[in-house]
Amino acid sequence: MKVxxxxxxxxxxxxxxxxxxxxxxxxxxxxxKATNIGCDTTSCGACTVLLDGESVKSCTVLxxxxxxxxxxxxxxxxxxxxxxxxxxxxFRAEHxxxxxxxxxxxxxxxxxxxxxxxxxxxxxxRDGLEGNLCRCTGYHNIVRAVIAASGQDxxxxxxxxxxPGVERSPAGGVAAAPGFxxxxxx
Amino acid sequence: xxxxxTRVQRVEDPLFLTRGAVYTDDLVDERLAGALHLTxxxxxxxxxxxxxxxxxxxxxxPGVVAVVTGAExxxxxxxxxxxxxxxxxxxxxxxxxxxxxxEPVVAVLTEELYQGQDAADLVEIDYDPLPAVVDPEEALKxxxxxxxxxxxxxxxxxGLDKEFDxxxxxxxxxxxxxxxxxxxxxxxxxxxxxxxAVWGDDGRVTLWASTQNAQSARDAVAGWLGVERDVVxxxxxxxxxxxxxxxxxxxxxxxxAQLARITGRAVRWSETRSENMTGMLQGRAQxxxxxxxxxxxxxxxxYRLDVLADAGAYPRLGMFLPYFTRQMAPGxxxxxxxxxxxxTVVTTTTSIGAYxxxxxxxxxxxxxxxxxxxxxxxxxDPAEVRKRNVIAPDKFPFTTKGGAxxxxxxxxxxxxxxLEAADYAGLRAxxxxxxxxxxxxxLGIGVSAYVEITGGGxxxxxASIEVHPDGTVTVLTGTSPHGQGHATAWAMLxxxxxxxxxxxxxxxxxxxxxxxxxxxxxxxxxxxxxxxxVYQAAGELxxxxxxxxxxxxxxxxxxxxxxxxxxxxxxxxxxxxxAALAEKEPLKVQTKFDSGAPTFPFGAHVAVVEVDLxxxxxxxDRIVTVDDAGPxxxxxxxxxxxxxxxxxxxxxxxxxxxxYDDEGNPITATFADYAFPSAAELPSFTLxxxxxxxxxxxxxxxxxxxxxxxxxxxxxxxAVIDALSHLGIRHIDMPLxxxxxxxxxxxxxxxx
Numbered sequence: 001m002k003v004x005x006x007x008x009x010x011x012x013x014x015x016x017x018x019x020x021x022x023x024x025x026x027x028x029x030x031x032x033k034a035t036n037i038g039c040d041t042t043s044c045g046a047c048t049v050l051l052d053g054e055s056v057k058s059c060t061v062l063x064x065x066x067x068x069x070x071x072x073x074x075x076x077x078x079x080x081x082x083x084x085x086x087x088x089x090x091f092r093a094e095h096x097x098x099x100x101x102x103x104x105x106x107x108x109x110x111x112x113x114x115x116x117x118x119x120x121x122x123x124x125x126r127d128g129l130e131g132n133l134c135r136c137t138g139y140h141n142i143v144r145a146v147i148a149a150s151g152q153d154x155x156x157x158x159x160x161x162x163x164p165g166v167e168r169s170p171a172g173g174v175a176a177a178p179g180f181x182x183x184x185x186x
Numbered sequence: 187x188x189x190x191x192t193r194v195q196r197v198e199d200p201l202f203l204t205r206g207a208v209y210t211d212d213l214v215d216e217r218l219a220g221a222l223h224l225t226x227x228x229x230x231x232x233x234x235x236x237x238x239x240x241x242x243x244x245x246x247x248p249g250v251v252a253v254v255t256g257a258e259x260x261x262x263x264x265x266x267x268x269x270x271x272x273x274x275x276x277x278x279x280x281x282x283x284x285x286x287x288x289e290p291v292v293a294v295l296t297e298e299l300y301q302g303q304d305a306a307d308l309v310e311i312d313y314d315p316l317p318a319v320v321d322p323e324e325a326l327k328x329x330x331x332x333x334x335x336x337x338x339x340x341x342x343x344x345g346l347d348k349e350f351d352x353x354x355x356x357x358x359x360x361x362x363x364x365x366x367x368x369x370x371x372x373x374x375x376x377x378x379x380x381x382x383a384v385w386g387d388d389g390r391v392t393l394w395a396s397t398q399n400a401q402s403a404r405d406a407v408a409g410w411l412g413v414e415r416d417v418v419x420x421x422x423x424x425x426x427x428x429x430x431x432x433x434x435x436x437x438x439x440x441x442x443a444q445l446a447r448i449t450g451r452a453v454r455w456s457e458t459r460s461e462n463m464t465g466m467l468q469g470r471a472q473x474x475x476x477x478x479x480x481x482x483x484x485x486x487x488x489y490r491l492d493v494l495a496d497a498g499a500y501p502r503l504g505m506f507l508p509y510f511t512r513q514m515a516p517g518x519x520x521x522x523x524x525x526x527x528x529x530t531v532v533t534t535t536t537s538i539g540a541y542x543x544x545x546x547x548x549x550x551x552x553x554x555x556x557x558x559x560x561x562x563x564x565x566x567d568p569a570e571v572r573k574r575n576v577i578a579p580d581k582f583p584f585t586t587k588g589g590a591x592x593x594x595x596x597x598x599x600x601x602x603x604x605l606e607a608a609d610y611a612g613l614r615a616x617x618x619x620x621x622x623x624x625x626x627x628x629l630g631i632g633v634s635a636y637v638e639i640t641g642g643g644x645x646x647x648x649a650s651i652e653v654h655p656d657g658t659v660t661v662l663t664g665t666s667p668h669g670q671g672h673a674t675a676w677a678m679l680x681x682x683x684x685x686x687x688x689x690x691x692x693x694x695x696x697x698x699x700x701x702x703x704x705x706x707x708x709x710x711x712x713x714x715x716x717x718x719x720v721y722q723a724a725g726e727l728x729x730x731x732x733x734x735x736x737x738x739x740x741x742x743x744x745x746x747x748x749x750x751x752x753x754x755x756x757x758x759x760x761x762x763x764x765a766a767l768a769e770k771e772p773l774k775v776q777t778k779f780d781s782g783a784p785t786f787p788f789g790a791h792v793a794v795v796e797v798d799l800x801x802x803x804x805x806x807d808r809i810v811t812v813d814d815a816g817p818x819x820x821x822x823x824x825x826x827x828x829x830x831x832x833x834x835x836x837x838x839x840x841x842x843x844x845x846y847d848d849e850g851n852p853i854t855a856t857f858a859d860y861a862f863p864s865a866a867e868l869p870s871f872t873l874x875x876x877x878x879x880x881x882x883x884x885x886x887x888x889x890x891x892x893x894x895x896x897x898x899x900x901x902x903x904x905a906v907i908d909a910l911s912h913l914g915i916r917h918i919d920m921p922l923x924x925x926x927x928x929x930x931x932x933x934x935x936x937x938x
Binding site: 017019020024027028031033034035036037038039040041042043044046074075077078080081082084088091092093095097098099100101102103104107122125126127129130131132133134135136137138139140141142143144158 | 195196198199200201202203204205206207208209211212214299300374375376377378424425426427429458459460668669670671822823825826829830831832833834856857858862864865866868870871894
């Protein structure tokens, strides 16, 4: 079947199998390899892209379903390596990526999150990115990056890292999970 | 000003954040144009004889180029771990018997990716089931044998030459013993395993593979293919995480190369996550029995560790790892009498290999549980017991009863720093208040102290460095990053000597034709071996440049200095750039650094958890960590390593476990079933800095990659148990998931 999908502002068309997943359309038909595949159960979010402005997992969307839609992948986000999109720039500044495999999906999910909630709390970032898995960073710097990209100071919002010379830890950690009071001493 | 110790942003990132990194499955290379896709038919049963394999229907399926069975693969079964019994050789494709769910049986090669699964579904294999053996203690009994010719499931061991000393605890006022399960976990790098191969007209094979060490992967694959190692050109593209499970080569790499040889076509393979969760090496999987004895004043006098290690079906590196567990058994403590032994058995499960820490977290988990149990038994504060028994700072270098020689450490100081940063006294007061008022959310505080080995495998590493006539610099390293940021860190080390900005320095790795020797990245070895080698190479290049410049500038070498990419005559404006020197003749050095011994980073973690006594749910509220790996080259990168390690430590303590049912069926084989943590389950981390240099290398650096995991796991486990200590609970095995914690609470209530 024939599909026409606008990808990163470019019109694309192809004759595809009805079962072709959007992620394979992007990777194998168009050769846009930034979008990765990390699982087969819609759990990891490495394949996250924006579909008509909303973040979706492209392993769970058929290319046919995206027919007539507009898709943005990591390749379409920044104008170039020297001119990063603010979210991508924040990921670099806060070291929100290590091996880089979750990164394209994580960045796109963060862009989606911030478009819905421009000034999130740490808890809102953590819950908002629950569908995107990272094995390298422990999420610490990803959360900081998203907070920084929102124009907030990650030190104040997460308030954790001690630097040399600082004697006491600020009360850190997440706001406690639902039903829990905050820990730490009074 | 020195660039060392500064927060330099990664040079890798601009491309990673725009085009994306290039992993094996992303490769667009003309040699791989039109490559066949490999789909493996894997065993759905844990233990069975294969009675028939029918591939006729699969061969007729659309797009199928070849369907290859074990009888046709043309590779002999291989023993995958040095020292393993020859009877444990693994076939590349099973022929007569399968020994774990996920063992490859048939290879299907198709023109298109989707055709592969279609054709694989048409392969008919009949299995005659045999009993599974999942529990290492059952395996030890030998009632069900994986390798009948071997006559036992015990495939290795350490410290078995003599019996345990029956008088070991004779002098102790208090003796506590406990069985612990250090559960099996999955490394689960986000990039699954992948490889691609093509044979050239020159009779050589180019093999791209996702591995942590190209050179040893090359050697292994060449050996398995039965060719000289020069025949294999192994290239490591960007690697999407490894965590130990991508050390060396997997048999599938050789299979890909052999199938390319058989078909005369390029072949590429990228496994699915479900394949990965049964096919890739897993970690930990030890059953430990600990016994600790001492006096009521808090002095620990004797410690015994008895390890039963699960090797999985075919012994791999996991067979060796109890060696590290025994070596690190006493941890940070000066214990007069220590003894240990380890036995390794095969089971009908996925093979065990390295996972972040690899043998050392198991040692730390055991001794730290032992210290807690001892403290509880004598009614002393667990932090106090630890500080009382640590090795004093004036005793280094210190050779332990485990046989390791620790290079440097200040263990009590690390514990104090962590306690202070966490406000330990305040936390204890809050805990008491909650207990007094009968709060249903209990507060738990866990303290761990750890020491580990880094660079414990290969002590030497190679580096070369060349300045080009355009002023750029190329560094070649035998270490091989998969997220650690070597492109930035090694460039900083070269820049320190040469004064060339990091943006002009390219770090290359993982191409065995370009870099024939190297030991890769594992065991937190890279900075203290490969990094130091780069630093040394840059220093040697400075000396070479000075000698060359002395002739050109008609100056004496002693009057020259290198700064900002040029050789200058001190106190004058006379200089020549390194680039100009390189124009005259190649400006290049190659060197090797050998530390001769591993280093021993250490630290202390304080975990603060809240446990809902009605549901058993435990949440880490805060974790404060002191991780001392000597001077920090780049705090951005070092903190990142700590964060990732801490997360994996918390996850093992609370969430993750690879599980099988009694028939050997994996029941956690997808990311929908395996408790891989998301951001929502973790807190932000509080890092406290401390830097005690090692005398073993000129930078004084130790490894940081695994420290977080090693310290966090026991701290979090301890914290949850501590939250429940007023109920009389002394131990719960990991993972401390809600059901298990809830059951322990119910059992304690029943007892009371």
